[in-house]
Amino acid sequence: MGVTRGERYRLTGHKWFFSAPMCDAFLVLAYVEGMGEGGLSCFFLPRVLPDGTRNTLRIQRLKDKLGNQANASSEVEFDGTLAWLVGEPGRGVPQILAMGTMTRLDCALGTSGLMRQALSIALHHTAERSAFGKRLIEQPLMKNVLADLALESEAAIALSMRLARAFDQQGDEQQRLLARVLTPIAKFWITKRGSLFAQEAMECLGGNGYVEEGGEGIPARIYREMPVNSIWEGAGNIMALDLLRALRKGDVAAALAHELAPARGQHAALDRMIDTLPTLIDHHATEATARTLARDVALTVQAALLAQTAPSAVFGAFCDSRIAQRHDVFGTLGAGAGVDALIARAMPA
Ligand SMILES: Cc1cc2nc3c(=O)[nH]c(=O)nc-3n(C[C@H](O)[C@H](O)[C@H](O)COP(=O)(O)OP(=O)(O)OC[C@H]3O[C@@H](n4cnc5c(N)ncnc54)[C@H](O)[C@@H]3O)c2cc1C
Structure with missing residues (x-):
């Protein structure tokens, strides 16, 4: 411009x-x-x-x-x-959106960073604190929560860094189209998950997570910070509606399909999701259901990215918990999720 x-x-x-x-x-x-x-x-x-x-x-x-x-x-x-x-x-709106688009990337990156910080604090605390005869990080249900948070954090980082790469390579038409569609998706989904994530990570510290004093206030501060990335630079509904606008351009949907293609053949549920995405896009291309579409596209892109960047334990657990099933509460991974491997990968060196 x-x-x-x-x-x-x-x-x-x-x-x-x-x-x-x-x-x-x-x-x-x-x-x-x-x-x-x-x-x-x-x-x-x-x-x-x-x-x-x-x-x-x-x-x-x-x-x-x-x-x-x-x-x-x-x-x-x-x-x-x-x-x-x-x-x-x-032409003020398109002019300022040239900057606003970059700050939407910031919202996704910033939220991913806050998630990772909250996860590191939760891992550290649960590795040190013992309750009911064992360190918290050894308690089976806490393992499930920590592993589930680790999955979410890795998927958020993968999506926000993919968007950053698309921004860096704007000279390439495929990357420019991807940036157009991934910006509202990443801003919507990562920031929506951020507040839930912060609450759960804070809860890993029990009562100490909730108090502000004595140097223990970082989880509380992260919790208070999270919603702003969802609200400013265009709130959630605005992002979902922007996704509809982006998809109205046929070449954007094609760019999305091209991005997902390498992930095919690695998980049956993901294959089904990729196959039904064009129908979903048609079906949910209405204002009233735009959030459903934003969520489903975000999860599909995150899974496809993890297929390329993460060990199979992470990719498999993500697809099982977020694509094959509908994920709601953290700590609900299935029995085969390999939580030890997920926690070990997330543990700071
Ligand atoms: C801490 C903070 C700092 C800020 N700093 C700045 C700044 O420096 N400069 C600046 O210009 N702005 C700034 N803002 C403003 C911010 O960008 C806006 O508040 C934000 O984009 C939401 O717009 P709004 O407040 O007008 O809400 P509204 O547009 O009134 O939206 C309210 C709700 O309605 C929803 N909504 C809106 N339209 C639709 C629709 N068509 N269909 C369905 N739902 C809809 C929204 O998603 C939202 O949930 C700041 C905000 C905050 C919280």
Whole structure:
């Protein structure tokens, strides 16, 4: 997309969310007077003007948030604030989405990182704490929970890193199409799983997981942080609806099929899922069922990635628990899941 730094405008009005207000420059959307609803445009808004004076930027208050405390979010008032048009007038949304798409990748990567941190803390705690005569990590049911969390964490990392690779290789048409379809899928699914994951990892520490003091507060902080990645940069429904938009372009569905092809022939349930995906896409290509589609496509892509990147114990357990069956509560892996191998792989060296 060609970006031009264009005409200078004065912005007036209230902005309800304005994060990181200490930055030197911002991109904001605002309506150009006289263009009506079609005039939503993108502007570059510097804190300091070219003549060295400060731009008018009135920070009215900082938001009091559930988590995400290290990132200040404010409400601001623009009052004749100077800003430069970026791109064409009226094309603000596509213009800012060029950046927003990257931050959706960040949401998926950030959530995967938080999952891995929460898992490491849970593994460490359960390896040290004994209850009912054994270390927690040796208790069969805790093994099931930890192994299940490890599976989820590995699948989240595989999907977010695959998306990152597609972003890195945008010059290739297959990768560009994949990035288009995997962005809403990864943002939707990984961030949705993140909150459930954080709760379960926190529970592995028992009461100490819930308290904030004494250096034990990291799981609680991760738990409070998780939902924001699902909400900002387009909440879950917006991602599911964006997936529908992406799939309306026939070549995107073909790119997805091409990505899944190498995973064929390794697990019967995954083969069935890949076979039925075109029907699922047709069947669930309605707004009301878009989340079902986003979930199913996400799980299929995660399984296909694990077929290539993970040991067979991980791939098999993922397909058994998430593709052959519907996964709900963590710690419900079947008897043949090989939980020791899954935990050993996830254990920090
Ligand atoms: C901590 C934090 C920091 C933020 N920082 C910034 C910032 O710096 N700059 C900035 O511009 N914004 C910022 N935001 C705003 C954020 O991007 C939005 O809050 C978010 O994208 C959701 O939009 P909304 O609040 O307008 O919710 P709404 O659009 O009102 O959505 C509310 C709910 O309705 C659902 N929904 C919306 N439309 C549909 C539909 N058609 N069909 C079905 N469901 C629908 C959504 O999925 C959501 O669940 C921040 C938000 C937070 C929480």
